[in-house]
Amino acid sequence: MKGTSRPKSNSKKVLVVEDDLGISEVIKIILEDHYYQVIVHNHGTGVLPAIRKNRPHIILLDLWMTGMDGSEIIKKLRANKSMRNIPVVVVSALSEGEAIARKMGADDFLAKPFDINDLVKIVDKYTSA
Amino acid sequence: MSYEDKALGNQVTRKNSIPQKKLGRRTGGKSSSGRKGGLAALQSEKAWGGNSEKWLAGRPEKDQTRLITRFRQQIQHTQKRAAALKYERDLRETILENTKASLAMVDRNFNFLKVNSAYAKxxxxxxxxxxxxxxxxxxxxxxxxxxxxxxxxxxxxxxxPRILLPFPSRSEKETYWDLNLVPVKRGGKIAGLVISCVDVSEDVHSDLEREQLLSQIQKEQAQTARKAAEASRHASELDAVFMALTDPVLIYDARGTLASFNPATLTMLGFDLIGKRFTKVNKTLKMRLLSGAPASFEDYLFLGAIRGKPVTGRIFLITTKTGTDIAVIASASPIINNNRVTGVAVTLHDISERLKLEQQKDEFIAIASHELKTPLTTLKALTQLFRQRSARPERQADYQYFSRFETYLNRLLELVTSLLDVSKVASDNFALKRKMFSFDKFLEDLVNDFQQTETTHCIEVKNSFRGKIYADRDHLAQVITNLLSNAIKYSPQSNAIIIKTTYSPHFLTISIKDFGVGIPDSLRERVFDRFFRIKGPKGERFPGLGLGLYIANKIVKLHGGRMWVRSMEGQGSVFYFSLPLKEVAQLRQPAKK
Known part of the structure; x- marks a missing residue:
């Protein structure tokens, strides 16, 4: 339970790009429970500088945000040599979110509302390598 | 005749006195001919003056001789006259008897004196x-x-003229006669009537027939005229409708050439395509499916309808002369004349606006669903978080509360999902994501998950199918979850649900059986309708939107299967659905190698 077998100082960084404060906060709580280092970015703008600055091990990306659309972000990210290998998991409430995520080249998709175990599982999966 | 002539002559020679009397008596016994003799006698007596004996008596011999000679001469003359009269009389009798006319003579009191055979007959x-x-x-x-x-x-x-049976008749036959009444005068007085009747039945009948025929012809002419007037009125009405219709109507002849169209056609399309073949019309209008794929629109419509069956409700995109894209719903009807298809009428109805509205509705629902799900995401995650954190013996009560919290949240989520699904299913904007997967593992996991939050009912699984299926996993789970939720919801008095599978080489059939309120026969077909709800035996309402079965049925149909139900009111229901296995069998072969 709650990843007790993990080392307490999980050095893995998760960048949560999510404009809904409630969701970003709950994701932060859940992942911190699992000793992840969580950085929250609440706007569509300034995402790339935030990535560049924080160098996360994984990005959890919402699709519909004010400022910049998630798909725009992913496009730019993939075009950047130093950042193109950061795994991106799209987290969206859109019913066709999965299709969009695949189309734009995201590594995975998590539908909102999610089961918190699924959230942890998916983050573990892309950061354990 | 010659015998009578001789007899008359001899008697007159032998007995000078009153030969007419004897003659009358002798021949009197004979019915008709006797009468003829009587008549002749009367006439010869008149010629003699009626007093021959007185005339001879007391004359000198020379005178007597002379007188005798003269008498003889007179007799000879009379004989000749009588013969002539007789001849004439016989001739009349012959004519009377042999004429086709029916003749009779009556006296002044209308007693029959004479009738010919024809008359009597x-x-x-x-x-x-x-x-x-x-x-x-x-x-x-x-x-x-x-x-x-x-x-x-x-x-x-x-x-x-033309009188029906103008004489004593025993005949029932309808015969017509021209009746002539000729008065017979004697001594300036009317002594009787000659009645002559000529059968004109044939004339009358043929006249009647002619009249009937004529009146029939006139009637038919009138009817034809009326029909023509009606048809013309009908035609002008149709013409008015044709001209006034705001939807385009294109009339093709039997060979597929555009024969005519109404003004609305020109208004909508902008092209004058008269005389063009339907293939050319298609090309000009760039007929295509909504997806953009080329569609030989009238290939379907014209070629469909020309076989005699109407084609309805096909949706296409067309491009008008001005370059505007219009979505149309098109139908084609055969034009039938005397049991032959002589052409096709194609109608188009602009549904661009409707499609736009539908699209807006879809967008709205997508946004609404997204907006509803966003706060639910936080709520659900927090609830789950707190439940997990309270998973300790000393916080058992909290754990229970959070579990319940989560159950209700999931129900709320299901409703939101249903609303979204129903809009997608209704607009046929519902794409399946089919994959191959093991059915038994899938069913086991699904039922285990379901049973975890289910406290009142025990779900028993009887599955013997070990193969893989090719289906949309999430949506198939949605179907089964929905049927399970319904089974539980509608059987509050019982605690068992049975899931059973049967299969053939072609189909896998899954049934979910409950022991609840059941469905009355009259409503059985309607349970798959949108917003349809069943009430309990006491009229109680069950929670829900009435969308679950509608969506489940649609999902099964999209998989190429079907859903049905057997039920006994008060005893429970069994919902069945089938999934085709044919493609699975084909797909499984290489997987086994």
Whole structure:
């Protein structure tokens, strides 16, 4: 339970790009429970500088945000040599979110509302390598 | 005849006195010919002056000789005259007897004096049955009496044309006659009537037939004229409708050439395509499916309808002369004349606006669903978080509360998902994501998950199918979850649900059985309708939107299967759905190698 077998100082960084404060906060709580280092970015703008600055091990990306659309972000990210290998998991409430995520080249998709175990599982999966 | 001539001559020679008397007596016994003799005798007596004996008596011999000579001469003359008269009389008799006309003579009191055979026969009598009888005793008819009296009083021939049986008749046959009444005068007085009847039935009948035919022809002419007028009215009405319709109507002839169209066609399309083949019309309008794929629109419509069956409700995109894209719903009807398809009428209806509205509705629902799900995401995650954090013996109560919290949240989420699904399913904007997967593992996991949050009912699984299926996993789970939720919801008094599978080479059939309120026969078909709800035996309402079965049925149909139900009111229901396995079998072969 709650990843007790993990080392307490999980050095893995998760960048949560999510404009809904409630969701970003709950994701932060859940992942911190699992000793992840969580950085929250609440706007569509300034995402790339935030990535560049924080160098996360994984990005959890919402699709519909004010400022910049998630798909725009992913496009730019993939075009950047130093950042193109950061795994991106799209987290969206859109019913066709999965299709969009695949189309734009995201590594995975998590539908909102999610089961918190699924959230942890998916983050573990892309950061354990 | 010659015998009578001789007899008459001999008697006159042998007995000088009153030969007419003897003659009359001798021949009197004979019915008709005797009468003829009597008549002739009367006439010869008149010629003699009626006193020959007185004339000879007391004359000198020389005178006597001279007188005898003269007498002889007179006799010879009389004989000749009598013969001539006789001849004439016989001729008349012959004519009377042999004429086709029916002739009779009556006296002033209308007793029959003479009838010819034709007359008697016409009425179905024998001559002797009529002779001497009174006409009106046999044939009491005041109308004829008046006619007879009139002829007598007028004293000249009166003709009544085309009279039905104007004589004593036993015949039932409908015959028509021209009736002539000729008064016979004697001594300036009317002594009787000659009645002559000529059968004109054939004329009358043919006239009647002609009249009937004529009236029939006139009737038919009138009817045809009426029909023509009606057709013309109908045609002008149709023409008015055709012209006034705001939807385009294109009329093709049997060979697929555009014969005519209404003004709305030109208004919508902008092209004048008259005389063009349907293939050319297609090309000009760039007929295509909504997806953009080329569609031989009228290939379907024209070629479909020309076979005699209407084609309805096909949706296409077309491009007008101005370059505007229009979505149309098109139908084609065969034009049938005398059981032959002589053309096709194609109608188009612009549904661009409707499609736009539908698209807006879809967008709205997508946004609404997204907006609803966003706060639910936080709520659900927090609830789950707190439940997990309270998973300790000393916080058992909290754990229970959070579990319940989560159950209700999931129900809320299901409703939101249903609303979204129903809009997608209704707009056929519902794409399946089919994959191959093991059915038994899938079912086991699904039921285990379901059972975890289910406290009232125990779900028993009887599955013997070990193969893989090719289906949309999430949506198939949605179907089964929905059927399970319904089974539980509608069987509050029981605690068992049975899931069973059967399969054939072609189909896998899954059934979910409950022991609940059941569905009345009359409503069985309606349970798959949108927003349909079943009430409990006491009229109680069950929670829900009435969308679950509608969506489940649609999902099964999209998989190429079908869903049905068997139910006994008060005993429970069994919902079945089938999934085709044919493609699975094909797909499984290489996987086994």
């Amino acid at each position: 016409s009425g179905g009598f024998k001559k002797h049955e009529l002779l001497g009888k009174n006409y009106f005793a046999l044939f009491p008819d005041e109308k004829y009496r008046r006619m007879f009296e009139q002829a007598c009083s007028l004293g000249r021939k009166v003709t009544y």
